Amino acid sequence: MNILLIEDETRVADFIRRGLKAEGWVVEHATDGETGLEIMQDRDFDIVILDLMLPGITGQRVCQKMRARSNTTPVLMLTALDSADERVAGLRLGADDYLPKPFDFDELIARLHALHRRNTSYADDADDGKLRHEGLIYDYSAMVLTVDDVVVDLSAKERELISLLMTSERKALSRERILNSVWGTHEDPMTNVVDVYIGRLRKKLGPYSGLIKTVRGAGYRFG
Amino acid sequence: MNILLIEDETRVADFIRRGLKAEGWVVEHATDGETGLEIMQDRDFDIVILDLMLPGITGQRVCQKMRARSNTTPVLMLTALDSADERVAGLRLGADDYLPKPFDFDELIARLHALHRRNTSYADDADDGKLRHEGLIYDYSAMVLTVDDVVVDLSAKERELISLLMTSERKALSRERILNSVWGTHEDPMTNVVDVYIGRLRKKLGPYSGLIKTVRGAGYRFG
DNA sequence: ATCTTCGATCAAAAGAATGTTCATGATCCT
DNA sequence: AGGATCATGAACATTCTTTTGATCGAAGAT
Numbered sequence: 025m026n027i028l029l030i031e032d033e034t035r036v037a038d039f040i041r042r043g044l045k046a047e048g049w050v051v052e053h054a055t056d057g058e059t060g061l062e063i064m065q066d067r068d069f070d071i072v073i074l075d076l077m078l079p080g081i082t083g084q085r086v087c088q089k090m091r092a093r094s095n096t097t098p099v100l101m102l103t104a105l106d107s108a109d110e111r112v113a114g115l116r117l118g119a120d121d122y123l124p125k126p127f128d129f130d131e132l133i134a135r136l137h138a139l140h141r142r143n144t145s146y147a148d149d150a151d152d153g154k155l156r157h158e159g160l161i162y163d164y165s166a167m168v169l170t171v172d173d174v175v176v177d178l179s180a181k182e183r184e185l186i187s188l189l190m191t192s193e194r195k196a197l198s199r200e201r202i203l204n205s206v207w208g209t210h211e212d213p214m215t216n217v218v219d220v221y222i223g224r225l226r227k228k229l230g231p232y233s234g235l236i237k238t239v240r241g242a243g244y245r246f247g
Numbered sequence: 248m249n250i251l252l253i254e255d256e257t258r259v260a261d262f263i264r265r266g267l268k269a270e271g272w273v274v275e276h277a278t279d280g281e282t283g284l285e286i287m288q289d290r291d292f293d294i295v296i297l298d299l300m301l302p303g304i305t306g307q308r309v310c311q312k313m314r315a316r317s318n319t320t321p322v323l324m325l326t327a328l329d330s331a332d333e334r335v336a337g338l339r340l341g342a343d344d345y346l347p348k349p350f351d352f353d354e355l356i357a358r359l360h361a362l363h364r365r366n367t368s369y370a371d372d373a374d375d376g377k378l379r380h381e382g383l384i385y386d387y388s389a390m391v392l393t394v395d396d397v398v399v400d401l402s403a404k405e406r407e408l409i410s411l412l413m414t415s416e417r418k419a420l421s422r423e424r425i426l427n428s429v430w431g432t433h434e435d436p437m438t439n440v441v442d443v444y445i446g447r448l449r450k451k452l453g454p455y456s457g458l459i460k461t462v463r464g465a466g467y468r469f470g
Numbered sequence: 471a472t473c474t475t476c477g478a479t480c481a482a483a484a485g486a487a488t489g490t491t492c493a494t495g496a497t498c499c500t
Numbered sequence: 501a502g503g504a505t506c507a508t509g510a511a512c513a514t515t516c517t518t519t520t521g522a523t524c525g526a527a528g529a530t
Binding site: 209239 | 256257258259260261262263265266269270271348349350351352353354356357358360361365374375376386388389390391402403404406
């Protein structure tokens, strides 16, 4: 369960981020609308939490642009004012829910769950915390990978890697992004760990090893 | 797409450089401000990534000098401190954006794209990250070219080339511009790589090969 | 406390795909 | 026709990827 939080005030953002992490959500944070939109082009999220007051383009505009791009990710809008007008305007621009600041953390959580449920029940009836692709199922909460209903043992890094790949379906990921995201690296380690782990994963995926494609000169892509 | 990276820590610089290269940027690297300024006198870049802590003159000073020379290239500042003061100071000196270290690679990429787009004043609301023309679709986040719904494999240079061509629809591009943008060449190299790659690309475009037109004496044009 | 085991990392080498150049042949334009 | 410009195939050079085996280190077992 991935959330993109677009919020410029660091204090608020940290507060939300910490809380959501504790709930088991994975939170990516962008401090302005442009950045948020860009990140959404590379990754898919389950929900976007969007502040209305942002530097640069406004939250409304971000939402509008998302919809114009046929991005249907549920959007929860945060605003300082509890004005019915704003709410209506927001919803018309494609927001799915709306929460006035300051808000109760419990209420935030509740709304997120509601949004998530609503969204996933429409599509293929359940996000049970699993990533699926053909005969591949990665169960987040159980941390188990199943290949054609056969459980495959993965190490910690392998799990993070497959999870990153599967949540970035059809997006090319550079080794650096992978290193940054899975290993937390910020400098060049002059190593080929990523390649080695991709190799191991492919072996474990058996018949589906081909799902991890090599994009020569760029990195790897799942699906 | 050319970037000038001014950063003294080699490991960090290498990491950024590789990552950006994988994303399709051509990166020039300077380890100090003076060198950076010199390089900028000879060449134009799409974006400058500027570390604040540099040996010799500081990043702020570099930025200031650039602006004093009426160089309007967008500047993305990197700094170790997440201080609002520094941010404000940086922006006042002419920086266009700011990123605290250590940063997420995703966010770096996102900001670069945002800066670049802002600069080229590209306001396409329906931009879903794909370039389309007739039966040709280039998805640059997946790095995949589709010809009449059939995926065609492209090499890194071919990808950069088709992406450049498709974003410059109906504009003639000289070999020099193509060389500069895709290969990062700035002097006259007496080579015919561009011709060779245009040829390869045409072959892969199959029925759409005619979309890449030769403009005799000038270069090539897409669409 | 030591051993054992497994995961994580590294380094080297083989293998594959890509990048570049050159030479030749085709095409265009006057 | 003839010079200039462009297209193309093939050889060669380079870079990137994969694979393998060895090493290091942490966690758990004895």
